[in-house]
Amino acid sequence: MFDISNLAEQAVEKFIPHRQPMILISQLLSHSPDSLLTQTNISTSSPYFDASLNGVPNYVGIEYMAQSIAALAGVEAHLRDDIIRVGFLLGSRKLKMHIPTFKLGQNYQTRVTRLYQEESGLAVFDCQILHNQEVVAEANVNVFQPQDAQAYIAESTQ
Numbered sequence: 001m002f003d004i005s006n007l008a009e010q011a012v013e014k015f016i017p018h019r020q021p022m023i024l025i026s027q028l029l030s031h032s033p034d035s036l037l038t039q040t041n042i043s044t045s046s047p048y049f050d051a052s053l054n055g056v057p058n059y060v061g062i063e064y065m066a067q068s069i070a071a072l073a074g075v076e077a078h079l080r081d082d083i084i085r086v087g088f089l090l091g092s093r094k095l096k097m098h099i100p101t102f103k104l105g106q107n108y109q110t111r112v113t114r115l116y117q118e119e120s121g122l123a124v125f126d127c128q129i130l131h132n133q134e135v136v137a138e139a140n141v142n143v144f145q146p147q148d149a150q151a152y153i154a155e156s157t158q
Contacts, residue, residue, distance in 0.1 A: 007031055012028060014078075015074030016070040017084055017086050018067065026041040035111065042108070047060075058100050061137040066089045069087070069125050072114070085145055087144060110129050122144050
């Protein structure tokens with residue numbers, strides 16, 4: 001059985017279908033039913049780091065949210081002793097970026113909470129990115145996680 005008590009000590013890639021260099025979140029911090037808190041540490045080696053901004057542009061925050069949602073799905077898959085499935089970011093509503101840049105040397109926490117999910121795999125999440133407990137970005141994010149991503153893609157291209 002999967003032990004969730006040491007979640008923060010486990011590698012992010014164990015929970016999401018991404019691989020380096022496209023893993024953007026640094027750590028999973030805590031899980032509760034329908035919710036996950038992750039952390040992203042900004043360094044010069046962070047994907048999308050822009051030296052002219054001395055950080056990562058705020059628009060990358062939507063991917064911090066999406067990868068945190070993927071990580072929640074991964075944690076839930078481990079709890080069910082299931083496989084990690086690919087999901088798709090469909091879009092967002094009420095997206096607000098309160099800062100222009102995720103600054104070098106700073107840590108940001110992303111909280112994702114499932115608001116709604118259909119059996120088809122369509123779901124909506126409330127997402128917030130926090131810095132020192134202050135909300136610096138927020139959105140409702142729509143995602144879709146089919147049971148068989150390859151069959152879904154093949155069907156979509158016909």
